[in-house]
Amino acid sequence: MREHLPTATDCSLVLLKPVVLVGMMGAGKSAVGMALSKRLGVMFRDSDAEIEQAAACSIAEIFARDGETFFRAREAEVIARLLREAPAIISTGGGAYLRPETRDLITGHGVAVWLRADIELLWSRVKHKDTRPLLRTENPKQTLADLLAARTPSYEMADLVADCRPDYSIEAMVDVVIDVLKDAGILTETPV
Ligand SMILES: Nc1ncnc2c1ncn2[C@@H]1O[C@H](COP(=O)(O)OP(=O)(O)OP(=O)(O)O)[C@@H](O)[C@H]1O
Ligand SMILES: O=C(O)C1=C[C@@H](O)[C@@H](O)[C@H](O)C1
Numbered sequence: 345m346r347e348h349l350p351t352a353t354d355c356s357l358v359l360l361k362p363v364v365l366v367g368m369m370g371a372g373k374s375a376v377g378m379a380l381s382k383r384l385g386v387m388f389r390d391s392d393a394e395i396e397q398a399a400a401c402s403i404a405e406i407f408a409r410d411g412e413t414f415f416r417a418r419e420a421e422v423i424a425r426l427l428r429e430a431p432a433i434i435s436t437g438g439g440a441y442l443r444p445e446t447r448d449l450i451t452g453h454g455v456a457v458w459l460r461a462d463i464e465l466l467w468s469r470v471k472h473k474d475t476r477p478l479l480r481t482e483n484p485k486q487t488l489a490d491l492l493a494a495r496t497p498s499y500e501m502a503d504l505v506a507d508c509r510p511d512y513s514i515e516a517m518v519d520v521v522i523d524v525l526k527d528a529g530i531l532t533e534t535p536v
């Protein structure tokens with residue numbers, strides 16, 4: 345297992361751009377994103393949560409009532425708004441990065457980090473919850489695998505990649521993302 349330090353805020357690190365976590369359902373965008381924001385002492389935003397808050401109902405209810413196309417339009421608007429704020433950690437919904445205009449906006453204003461995970465890891469994380477409307481099918485694992493295959497070419501367009509592993513805790517994944525951001529010059533040490 346990857347070693348990591350306790351979860352104290354590391355104020356010596358400065359985030360230069362919004363960091364947008366992309367990838368499949370269950371990759372850990374929300375969980376890792378929140379922990380990463382705490383570590384860096386910056387705001388955490390989650391496009392799914394923003395949409396739910398604005399609509400005052402769950403994503404499953406929005407899909408059922410207004411349809412996926414409506415949800416995708418709101419998702420694109422929310423991400424565009426979050427990118428205009430001060431550099432923060434922004435977790436997206438699993439389908440957000442498929443939209444070319446959203447990809448362009450992220451590239452223009454921030455940096456996309458793909459949390460890359462294989463089907464077994466993703467399935468182990470999503471199988472216990474039925475909150476994700478796209479997985480309400482007869483064979484949700486196959487649906488997840490099909491989505492992963494169809495979406496991988498889009499996720500591959502992300503600026504940076506952080507590989508998820510089953511033996512990496514949320515805090516260990518924060519370490520992985522921090523290393524990736526430092527290597528790319530998005531996260532810098534403040535001069536002493
Ligand atoms: N590295 C990890 N170690 C252990 N559990 C994790 C890890 N990353 C995520 N999890 C857990 O896996 C589940 C799914 O994670 P999360 O909700 O963050 O995924 P997501 O990428 O935001 O998915 P979605 O696209 O559906 O919003 C959660 O219960 C979360 O706590
Ligand atoms: O992968 C997806 O398309 C989705 C993932 C979730 O984050 C939600 O945005 C919603 O359930 C759709």
Ligand SMILES: [Mg+2]
Nearest residue numbers: 373374392435
């Ligand atoms: Mg999420």
